[in-house]
Amino acid sequence: MLFNSLTFFLFLPVVLLGHAVLRGRPLKVWMLAMSYVFYGWGHPLWYNGLLLTSTVLDYCMARLIDATDDPKARTAWLLVSLTGNLGLLGLFKYAGYVARLANRWGLDVVVPDLPLPIGISFYTFQTISYTIDVYRRQLKAEKDFVNMALFVAFFPQLVAGPIERAGRLLHQLAQKQRPSSEDVLCGFTRIGYGLMKKMVFADWLGLVVNQVYTDPGRMSTWDLLLGTYGFAFQIYLDFSAYSDIAVGLARVMGIQLMENFRSPYLSRNISEYWQRWHISLSTWLRDYLYVPLGGSRKGARRTILNIFLVMLLGGLWHGAANTFILWGLWIGLGLTLYHVYRALVLKGQKEDKERPLAWSDALWILVTFHWMLVSYVFFRSASVSEAFQILKRFFCEPWGVVSFAIVREDVIRSVLFMAIAGLAHWVHRTGIWQRWVNWRSPVLTGALWGLMVVIIVLMFAPTQQQFIYFQF
Amino acid sequence: MIAKQLATTCLSALLVLALAESAAGVIVKHLQLPHSYAEGRNAKSNRGWRAYTAPRGRPANNRLVILITNSQGFAPEITDSSFTYPARLKALFERRDPNHSYIVANWAMNGGSAVEMVVMAARAAAHHPDAVYLLSYSENFVGWRIHQPLSYGASNVDYLAYLPDVRQYLSPWFLDYFEVNRFHGQLAVHSRLLRLHDLWMVKIQPIRWGFVEEGPKYELALWEPMGDRMLQEFYDTLRRGLPRTPLFIVNMPLNRLRFTAESGERLSEFSRMAQEVLGSEPGVTVLDAVDVIPPEHFHTWTHLNRAGHAEFAQWLFERSRQWMESDGRLAGGPS
Secondary structure, X not given: OOOOOHHHHHXXXXXXXXXXXXXXXXXXXXXXXXXXXXXXXXXXXXXXXXXXXXXXXXXXXXXHHXXXXXXXXXXHHHHHHHHHHHHXXXXXXXXXXXXXXXXXXXXXXXXXOOOOOOOHHHHHHHHHHHHHHHHOOOOOOOOOHHHHHHXXXXXXXXXXXXXXXXXXXXXXXXOOOOOOHHHHXXXXXXXXXXXXXXXXXXXXXXXXXXXXXXXXXXXXXXXXXXXXXXXXXXXXXXXXXHHHHHHHHHHHOOOOOOOOOOOHHHOOOHHHHHHHOOHHHHHHHHHHHHOXXXXXXXXXXXXXXXXXXXXXXXXXXXXXXXXXXXXXXXXXXXXXXXXXXXXXXXXXXXXXXXXXXXXXXXXXXXXXXXXHHHHHHXXXXXXXXXXXXXXXXXXXXXXXXXXXXXXXXXXXXXXHHHHHHHHXXXXXXXXHHHHHHOOOOHHHHHHHHHHHHHHHHHHOOOOOOOOHHHHO | OHXXXXXXXXXXXHHHHHHHHHHHHHHHHHOOOOOOOOOOOOOOOEOOOOOOOOOOOOOOOEEEEEEEEOHHHXXXXXXXXXXXXXXXHHHHHHHHOOOOEEEEEEEEOOOOXXXXXXXXXXXXXXXXXXXXXXXXXXXXXXXXXHHOOHHHOOOHHHHHOOOHHHHXXXXXXXXXXXXXXXXXXXXXXXXXXXXXXHHHHHHOOEOOOOOOOOOOOEOOOOOOHHHHHHHHHHHHHHHHHOOOOOEXXXXXXXXXXXXXXXXXXXXXXXXXXXXXXXXXOOOEEEEEOOXXXXXXXXXXXXXXXXXXXXXXXXHHHHHHHHHHHOOOOOOXXXX
16 A cells, blocks of 8 residues: 555544554554555455564564573574575565576576565565564563564555664554654654655656656766756655655654654765665664674774675665666775775774764765765666666766756756755754654644645646655 | 644644635636637647636637547647648638638647547537537557546546536546546546646646657557447547537548558548448548648648648538538537
């Protein structure tokens, strides 16, 4: 079920009504049932079957790990969990890719044609983190299956994150879910804000981006530039909109989810960018991959190797395609260069990533943004060769006079929307927006809701597109 | 406490919405929308027919002819709408019949499909014209476009289908099959805000027109049974509102040189099928104009140049004489 669909607008009041009326265990059962309805909409058995399989597996493995002090047994149960989870993910997401790769190497392997269940990467990582936390004794295994199942299936963040940790979400779900009036008002404001970002800005930009990247060979270099800038803003607006809606929905129900974005395009270096973009994934990769591999504790070479390995897997997490691998490696290269710069120029001193922005940061912000822009060419292109063709047009060929194959109105609107998104980015960074959305005045909050609805109704894009991160 | 605060917030939001709705109403009212009869062609290349205006009361000496057609009438390559065949047809009508003033409404839609043409037929019924012309060729009545919901191609025709005075003529099958029951569509008819959105959205969605002087020969899509169904649907829709008004179905001129040899044998398929499906219906005249314009008077494989428009207007006028001479009415029809 899509957040920006009429079905969801009928579904949500039903869920909230049940949430307001029920208490205790019936409330948890209700929320669990509604989460399965949400996820299984259109594919009830198929999607929910996989979700339940993953839940049962980790519920059992975590209980078994928790029940023994034998390190070998604990490790064995963890491996069962990892094999099961990653096996499912591998089967649905990577089997086709591996088979095609094998065929290219001369083997004759049948390419499986399995439909990718929406959000499988998100909930798989969430359940894995739970089992690992239990293994590390950072968490006790959950005894109540309903709590555990609700932790995995909690509908606001099930399909596209944030990838929550059991330490944060599980105990909130297990306790009373009683929102304050501030939670309800702020939660709905956040939902409206997310819908506005998605239905107006992301979807309009998406129309231009799709036009450009459907047949880039026929586009001028200026079109390609517009499409690539457009995609940078589209993917941010689209994905952060989903996170806004998820955080808002959860807050309406008295649950606090983690923030997933903190003005990433105003980062001063790639390392900071990666701490502001898709935070739930970057911290997951840090805690469950980078740090266990040794992080930066085992010398420069090992640090660089770890960075590349983590970013390679980060790329593969997005999808089984060479373009995503290159996307990850490009960011890995950026992170490595930044580490080298820090070691040689800054002499290893740590930067305060939270310090306020200054005009002197502008150059590094632009460098960081444009480094990411190159990565988006890989991310958005249909193939590696297409990505290199586009980059060749940017860097090796004359651009010619300014001309667009995209109609003028689309060009103007795209530039305008990107400027607004950039301004909103800055407003976020200053904290002004947080003060607005946390207004306690119902009258002002209501006016803000009304204004957001007016903007959506007046400006929504003609084609409502699926959230980009649903495919991951 | 929560309920009270939520109620206050919602009231405040509703107040803002009501204010915005009122403001949008004022803006829409003062927008200079083209009248359904006024524009000689779709000059700004907008996708769809923009005129929503309700039928006007016409003076007694006024005659209204509605042409429902594709981009061949939309004529993006003609710089002045007075040179299009509808404009020339009006001049020919008025020269032949100086006692009447003629309105030839050029309801041309670039990339128009049969689905959209059926809605325009319903719109035509609401205007009570003296004659209706369906000018098309087989491409508009076959292929993927006639299997999509009406809303698939962003156009104002989608909006028209929700207007009560148009919708009353559309069949339940049509409304169901082409998904003309969307929540947004229903709401757009009643909300000035959504109306403003639709006007703005369509206005800023022009089609970039690329002229193809040379290139590979065009392959005409094969006729399919759904084309028969759409022809029948067009006729039935029109007849629900206009039981006796003359309907001319014209297979538009095509540039034979620009089609493949195999397609060349099927250029008249539209008129042939129209004759088969609707030829025996009262008040229907099927005409084939495929070869009436020489290839040098085409811009592309379908679009006429200025000379082509003049020739086609003359050809159409000569075939409309009978209708004109019968005072625009079939025997026994409404006065």
